[in-house]
Amino acid sequence: MGVVTVHRQPGLSVRLKLTLSYAGFLLLAGVFLLVAVGVFLLRQGWLQTNESGAVRVTPGTLFVRGFASTAAAVMVFLLVFGLLGGWILAGRMLAPLDRIAHATRTATAGSLSHRIELPGRRDEFRELADAFDMMLAQLEAHVAEQQRFAANASHELRTPLAISKALIDVARADPHHDTGELVDRLHTVNTRAIDLTEALLLLSRAKQRSFTREHVDLSLVAEEAAETLHPLAEKHGVTIETRGDITPALGSPALLLQLTTNLVHNAIVHNLPEQGTVRVHTGVRPRSAVLTVENTGERLTPQLVATLTEPFRRGTERIHTDQAGVGLGLAIVKTITEAHDGTLTLTPRPAGGLRITVELPTASGG
Template sequence: MDRRRGLSVRVKLTLSYAGFLLFAGVLLLAVVWFFLLRQRSSVYLPTFDDLLLAFNPGNFGPRIFSPAAVVVLAFLLVVGLVGGWVLAGRMLAPLTRITSAARKAANGSLSHRIELEGRGDEFRVLADAFDTMLAQLETRDAEQQRFAANASHELRTPLAVMQTILDVAGQDPSPDGREERLRAVTARAIALTEALLILGRADQRLFVREDVDLSLLAEEAVETLLPLAEKHHVAVETSSDPAITVGSHALLLQMNTNLLHNAIVHNLPENGTVRIATSMDAEGVTLTVENTGERLRPELISTLTEPFQRGTGRIRSDQAGVGLGLAIVKTIVRAHDGTLTLTPGVAGGLRVTVRLPIAQVPR
């Protein structure tokens, strides 16, 4: 925004302090003159015209603007200017530090913090809010850098495999299953690209909001993934109470599908269980997906929502996915102003809880 150049806040405060001090000095001298004049006559009280005439040294009354009075007023003015400049500098020192931190952040330095000391006031509240914003920006920037590096690596691997298969096919045209491998690698690259598109769409909140019942989406996800659950010998238990929120139907369905797919794949080898439940209260709606499985370390759970992280490490399997399942869920939940909580199960496995705002029911 273009602004006209004006006086700085420090100069304004300085002039205000000096002007107030000068006014106080003049008022003090006027009061002293008033009482001195009253002592000279117990009957006569000066009128307003007398007070105006007193400002002329040649008129009746004490000479309020005598050389000594002028010296006193000049001294008060100098003290007001110097004291006001020093006090204004001390008062505006926090603002100077905030401005310096903002400039460093604009130049790309997000690790700097203001950390104003002292009791809370307007400047310190502003500094704390700015520090919080810088911390969030630094975290998001680090996540974006890790995501870009991991995405480049994940995309480069299938493309390199495809190039190798094509090179071998050019030298040896005899079929040996290369077509199937090429199809599998291509399908994986397509799946990764689609996942990246979903991440970008959800993170930028480029979707239309509407009333969505999570219980219906959970049932749809169960019907879609029931063959996969049967293949992995996993029983799916549902408890679907109405849970109406506001958001994108497609993205929230993707969230349900990813959570259920993750719970089925990362489960016990035999006789595993997945429990999916929805509920609603006065403060919001809740989706819970819990599965059986091996015990997970807390430090591992904290990394599961990072892009390209898998619960059993960076391994490949027929159902390992592209490593973006929970990362997509986290982005979708954040785009819908919700919260995502991951906790270890009592006997093993993982419990995922999603809290979303409740839809406003029209009266």
């Protein structure tokens, strides 16, 4: 999509318009003042009109004979004073806009680190500058996140492709190599690449919010996810416990099922070596539907927990070699939660393991 350029005819600057407006207002006020003075003099009898409508000065008020010339001088003074004063005042008033325009041009050139930081007490210009600074900060953080994500995604996708190339090179160099073993390894690597690609597509879809919101019962979603992952839990010696009443929420059934499945899968594979437990609970709060998944496991620090929703974040001490995943499980959970206008909370359990709580808008008001 190209840059849209708006072509406009040249016109007066805002500063000049304000100057002319100020001077014109001052001149108009002077005219009204002079008219008021003339009416006052007429009513006091200092000025009189004859039958033809001409104004004459009464005897005893000769000092008003210079009224017309004085009034003209005053009008000229007001006009000059209005133009000069208006130009100076308009320049001072519009100075913040120059800084805002400079920051805009700087951001357009690609620098998002520049800030206006307009000093002074709050007014309309400073509110605009603060809002612009906040927008720049959010854009800078978003761009940095996208750059990190793209770099990580490229690295993760390059790994299986490099492994596949190495396996193929070995097979070409050694025609007598066991093709069955080669096919199995290529299948494993290819499956990982497909899973990563699908996860990236799901992440993109959730960020774009390209889904229709429907009424969803989180308790049924939790039961389906637990049933689907029951064989994996048995393989790891983990017990899944589910409980909860009907929990109505608004969202995409497919995405919320993916969210719950990711949470339960993460709780299973990052658990105790044996006799671990995963607890899945759903409930309703005054304005939200709540899904909670907690598991037993090693003790986690708050610093580590704070990084677990970052894309491709996989703490080495928490990875099982057979279920390392693609590093997007909790990142997808976070993105789906935000796409549903919900909140995600990760809390380390004192005894070890993790408690993850997802709050979503309730469907009771829909």
